[in-house]
Amino acid sequence: MSLAIGSLSEFLFGHAPRPVSCGRGLELGKGTVIPEINFTLPAMDIDEATWPEVRRLYAEMIEGVCKRAAELEAPGLLVEFETLPAMTIRPEWGREIVEILATCLHGYYEKHGLKNALRVTPNDTRDFLSPSHMRDGQYWEAMAQLFEMSAAAGADLLSIESTGGKEVCDEALRFGDLRQTIFGLAILGARDMEFLWKHLVGVCSKANIVPAGDSACAFGNTAMVLADQKFIPRVLAAVIRVASVPRSLVAYRMGAAGPSKDCAYEGPYLKAIAGVPISMEGRSSACAHLTHVGNIAQAVCDAWSNESVQQVRLLSAYAPIVSLEQLVYDCRLMNTAAAGSREDAIRLRDWLVESDAALDPQAWVLRPDVVLRIAERIATEPTPYLQTRVAARCAIEEIASAHREGRLRVSPQEIRWIAKIEREVAQLPGQESEFIDEMLATPVAEKFLPGEYGIESVASR
Amino acid sequence: MSLAIGSLSEFLFGHAPRPVSCGRGLELGKGTVIPEINFTLPAMDIDEATWPEVRRLYAEMIEGVCKRAAELEAPGLLVEFETLPAMTIRPEWGREIVEILATCLHGYYEKHGLKNALRVTPNDTRDFLSPSHMRDGQYWEAMAQLFEMSAAAGADLLSIESTGGKEVCDEALRFGDLRQTIFGLAILGARDMEFLWKHLVGVCSKANIVPAGDSACAFGNTAMVLADQKFIPRVLAAVIRVASVPRSLVAYRMGAAGPSKDCAYEGPYLKAIAGVPISMEGRSSACAHLTHVGNIAQAVCDAWSNESVQQVRLLSAYAPIVSLEQLVYDCRLMNTAAAGSREDAIRLRDWLVESDAALDPQAWVLRPDVVLRIAERIATEPTPYLQTRVAARCAIEEIASAHREGRLRVSPQEIRWIAKIEREVAQLPGQESEFIDEMLATPVAEKFLPGEYGIESVASR
Amino acid sequence: MTDLKKLHQAILDGNAKASAEETAHALVAGVDPMTIIEGTMIPAMDEVGRLFECQDYFVPELLLSGRAMKAAMQLLRPLLAKSGAQPVGRVVIGTVKGDLHDIGKNLVASMLEGGGFDVTDLGTDVSPDRFVAAIGEKNADIVCLSALLTVTMPAMKTTIEALERAGVRNKVRVLIGGAPVTLQYAREIGADGYGENANAAVALARELGKGTLRP
Amino acid sequence: MTDLKKLHQAILDGNAKASAEETAHALVAGVDPMTIIEGTMIPAMDEVGRLFECQDYFVPELLLSGRAMKAAMQLLRPLLAKSGAQPVGRVVIGTVKGDLHDIGKNLVASMLEGGGFDVTDLGTDVSPDRFVAAIGEKNADIVCLSALLTVTMPAMKTTIEALERAGVRNKVRVLIGGAPVTLQYAREIGADGYGENANAAVALARELGKGTLRP
Ligand SMILES: [Zn+2]
Numbered sequence A, B: 001m002s003l004a005i006g007s008l009s010e011f012l013f014g015h016a017p018r019p020v021s022c023g024r025g026l027e028l029g030k031g032t033v034i035p036e037i038n039f040t041l042p043a044m045d046i047d048e049a050t051w052p053e054v055r056r057l058y059a060e061m062i063e064g065v066c067k068r069a070a071e072l073e074a075p076g077l078l079v080e081f082e083t084l085p086a087m088t089i090r091p092e093w094g095r096e097i098v099e100i101l102a103t104c105l106h107g108y109y110e111k112h113g114l115k116n117a118l119r120v121t122p123n124d125t126r127d128f129l130s131p132s133h134m135r136d137g138q139y140w141e142a143m144a145q146l147f148e149m150s151a152a153a154g155a156d157l158l159s160i161e162s163t164g165g166k167e168v169c170d171e172a173l174r175f176g177d178l179r180q181t182i183f184g185l186a187i188l189g190a191r192d193m194e195f196l197w198k199h200l201v202g203v204c205s206k207a208n209i210v211p212a213g214d215s216a217c218a219f220g221n222t223a224m225v226l227a228d229q230k231f232i233p234r235v236l237a238a239v240i241r242v243a244s245v246p247r248s249l250v251a252y253r254m255g256a257a258g259p260s261k262d263c264a265y266e267g268p269y270l271k272a273i274a275g276v277p278i279s280m281e282g283r284s285s286a287c288a289h290l291t292h293v294g295n296i297a298q299a300v301c302d303a304w305s306n307e308s309v310q311q312v313r314l315l316s317a318y319a320p321i322v323s324l325e326q327l328v329y330d331c332r333l334m335n336t337a338a339a340g341s342r343e344d345a346i347r348l349r350d351w352l353v354e355s356d357a358a359l360d361p362q363a364w365v366l367r368p369d370v371v372l373r374i375a376e377r378i379a380t381e382p383t384p385y386l387q388t389r390v391a392a393r394c395a396i397e398e399i400a401s402a403h404r405e406g407r408l409r410v411s412p413q414e415i416r417w418i419a420k421i422e423r424e425v426a427q428l429p430g431q432e433s434e435f436i437d438e439m440l441a442t443p444v445a446e447k448f449l450p451g452e453y454g455i456e457s458v459a460s461r
Numbered sequence C, D: 001m002t003d004l005k006k007l008h009q010a011i012l013d014g015n016a017k018a019s020a021e022e023t024a025h026a027l028v029a030g031v032d033p034m035t036i037i038e039g040t041m042i043p044a045m046d047e048v049g050r051l052f053e054c055q056d057y058f059v060p061e062l063l064l065s066g067r068a069m070k071a072a073m074q075l076l077r078p079l080l081a082k083s084g085a086q087p088v089g090r091v092v093i094g095t096v097k098g099d100l101h102d103i104g105k106n107l108v109a110s111m112l113e114g115g116g117f118d119v120t121d122l123g124t125d126v127s128p129d130r131f132v133a134a135i136g137e138k139n140a141d142i143v144c145l146s147a148l149l150t151v152t153m154p155a156m157k158t159t160i161e162a163l164e165r166a167g168v169r170n171k172v173r174v175l176i177g178g179a180p181v182t183l184q185y186a187r188e189i190g191a192d193g194y195g196e197n198a199n200a201a202v203a204l205a206r207e208l209g210k211g212t213l214r215p
């Protein structure tokens, strides 16, 4: 597999080798960066009694952001609806909201010419059971149903932030255990992605809509948030970010087309390897989580997102409208720079990069040059596990050498972690089956059902 | 009077001809753009019973933003405390909050090396009486006392958003009456500014702190918000913005040093004429009011602000921390670009400008080239009234010609307003005394007390 | 009839002087006052309303047309039977205690007046007692409370409680508005309605006038 | 004494195997169990706590040291009189109904364990009834409720109401946390405390354990 993006000068915001057309006239990766807005409910119960109010709130939110997008003459608008658990478990509820959103979006396209599309992201509820059932049972059934219903009710793109492997990774992150994290990502996560995205691509192709992409949110972003609270080292979070790339790549191998999910900060790698347009978030999503990659995350984005914000009132307007406005101005700046020349776009990209890169290893691994170097190594490996192994190894190598050369600052108490991670990566088995056998023999095996990931249990071997 | 900024290539963010040093190591206009953060209480009563909670909230807010500023290694931090009415009327309350904020800021300078300064902006309560008493009475007394107390309690800069002339302008804005607006700004406002800033500069020089600047918020921003709601034409709001420049300039003539107030969008004019560093806000202050100048407002700023946000919880953190984080990343980008070369800084400035300028006359009049042209004309006039007259005339001329040349879009229903404004501006008297006599003979005279503005009433002439 | 076309135009132009002159001409020419009102003035104001709704007119134009209409009415009112001159409703409006912001409140007040309401504007920093007193004096149907500061919002609740204690809460509909105010908050404090902006506030007052709406 | 220095180091390193080995050596060499605990293990864990507080240690190091301590204790516990082995407090913890997020909750749970609490983790999506039942079974002093979604926050209130109905509210202190939760909210629903992050939650549990704090 060779990279979709061959050189640094082609690695730009707004441009993707495989652009996507979706919804009502919306194009991603064709030269213009588009704002992607996501919103959620304020603190409230969701039940029969409050359901009319839930409907009213979604109608109010979508109307607010569309109205402002039209007033600001946004170049287009991608709206993401991420369901809440109750709306996946009871898919009819999810469907109702999809319909409300789609109706408003159609209206704004017709009345105001606002190009737009609706991305629906059912919340992955399969871990409501413990251990999780990934491929059957009531939670899977309801979620599968919601995909179909969303496609029928007006979704233009389907996404998910799938959680296969999370059972194993949550503990691993707390204990800073990279080996167990990689087991969760590359063995369990990648297998679940294969199953899930095969299914999702099927649903989309029947409905003639776009299978967009997944996010290693439950892994990479959990690590990022823990690192931001100084609970785990940033170097570890940075390595986990890169190690999550092969898992997220599986979606594209199975037929997903992008744009990737906003909170998939592994996006630049996905774009470099698979050529798909990517959605990113950074300072724009400070409302959802604080970050150390606020600018650099924007460097090669095709859609620019706020991640999520509740319908709470700020002094000016509701928070989703505030987010929308900020995204539109950010996109204006990028699109204005790019309208000058490719050199200008590169210049802005590089300022976004340089303003963050040296301060945090999590930013460093998002440098376009670093991304291309590591992506190339990932692309040469045949399986998600081997890709993940090399991804982790390259990531810690890049960090270590940048730190040695004085180009990247690593805080004193993190320095011993560089050697620790190098050691752990070096000890990862060369054979996937060996790795699986080893992990199945530890208490980790009690946390998940091997069959749910297509893995034969030790007993049945 | 000649301009402090002689050419477009010197008109840059981060650089001001007359930089300001203040607080603990903070420098404005010396090459680095600094974030300025402002926060306010959530919905609550302020009274004896809630006062301990008010204190707790301010302590929580300042700690939150300082902590994050230190984590993100902000190049400095300007904190603005704008009092609420109850804290001006009872200045001891205002003083207590100043002390809480100053203590925290001192601590972060000492422990984390975070350069910082505290701007205190007492809320102008003089219009609690109707008609307002501007120079005596309980409200003036309390406000004057708060200035002194703030200086003693740890304020590093004093500002105000003074309201002299507002009595007349509020009605004028509703009726789209430019003549009456100019009376409020240039006759009443300018006289009040002279009285007020003479006093303020005195307080600051005694305490050896910085008299910063004022804002035509009650005029220009009221017009901007009304225009954004489509209640008044944008061309009118744009002309009022430029017409507010001479009033705000008075502060600098009286000895203010900057940085100007964030919400004074007339800032670029102040910088061009008086050479002071300016604080600006744009997309960063969408939390406080929506805007059509989200990027262009940033083009020549020295501090970059969020205007104000309540202590409400977002998914990530409290809203002031979210604002702070976004400001820091915006400053990083500007400072990174400027670190390259002056040409790079100009490039980023011009993208910020071009991305907004053509879409709205309010943006157009903030173009650095337009600012320099109009500023030059303002600087040649001897009095605030004549300066305002020429400012309004030049503003509508610039808008009309840019629209004619197809460089600025004006919406169809606003076009007839261009001619209307041109007519009204042409009819403004050449003599200030004539203008005053005329207005004193209308019902407008019932709205204010001439003596409070140093104007002899008709009776006593 | 030519004269009445000019009156129509004077109202559309917001020209109070011309409006009064043309009305005077029409009266001299013997036109019946009700014909002037129903045949010309009301259609002219309807046209103004339409122009405002489709965003061709701005607020100043709306308000100036209202003034022109008033100027004409001052000549006509003495000639009319009392019965026909009922206002759409009686409104008491003010910015609540501790809050000085009045541009939004004034805007709503003038737009309500333009819409045919009898409006008593109590100004800013209005105590609950003054609201209670004004409701009695003016026999108001609707009370509009405005607040721009988060720290003065609670005074809306206090004011509504004062209306309850004074026994007048049931006689009036309470409408609230201002930047930090939400529908949610309106419900919490038991207001009858919430206007997101001046347009919405006036529309809501009309609805409340008809007695059809409770949130 | 050399051996006990090694035990000290094993706990600092979070090396459970070495920690157990060194403890076994010390016992064989005839060192009194209470000497091992009070002279070495408690000072070692205090050192770990200090390193964590000054941000030299991260959570994984804290938790691994806790594991190393536990491994040693497994050898020592049978040799101790029952009286000395009281936990700091008994905690029941869980993510409330409808919410699946558990990383924050798990972090708090493991840090509480490391801090000497007896922790019962009910997992995620825990109904009010299960909290009530667990409090009875475990004779808990403290209940920790976690929520990451704005739409599951109200379940915290419901849970506290259930504790009241079941008559156990007065027996326990209720501590809440999670991204959307605020001190304000904790007060509103009558919780006893709010932890802004895992550190704060553990510190608060310690305070509550001493019975000193009510918000
Ligand atoms: Zn996510």
Ligand SMILES: [Zn+2]
Residues within 6 Å of the ligand: A038, A082, A262, A263, A307, A308
């Ligand atoms: Zn998301």
Ligand SMILES: [Zn+2]
Residues within 6 Å of the ligand: B161, B215, B217, B221, B263
């Ligand atoms: Zn202001």
